Amino acid sequence: MAGTITFTMIKPSAFAAGFTGKILSMIEEGGYKIKAMKKIRLTKEMAGHFYEMHLGKPFYEELTSFMSSGPIVAAVLEKENAVDSFRQFIGATDPAKAAEGTIRKLYGKNLGENAIHGSDSDESAEREASFFFSFTEQN
């Protein structure tokens, strides 16, 4: 069965620290199939669009500055129940509260610099995947 998709980004802090390979290994060993992937540096404007649902929140400025501070790796992943299972797999938003063995627990620094993104719904996954990748790049 093909499964469903989710979208992920290895965030600038984790990329800069050299955790990309380890994180991608965990993702593949977790049974996620990489449907599309690229390294890219976001502009602050692009980060602002990506996180527009958080516009007006106190952490929006910090978040968009951080996400445009260096390269990221963006990817579309496929697995059965991809969105919910990947959220479990990466752990809670705050690495200090994330379960043992999760990516955020292992590689996150703090609430803002939490190593990795995971979509929060199927609708978000589609929106986020198409923000970074064309149809042909995902198939």
Ligand code: DAT
């Ligand atoms: P998640 O990434 O778990 O879906 P979110 O969508 O609520 O979390 O927030 C997006 C990102 O913004 C999150 O990964 C880290 C940052 N963030 C969230 N809440 C924050 C806060 N209170 N202070 C600083 N950064 C925060």
Ligand code: MG
């Ligand atoms: Mg979110």
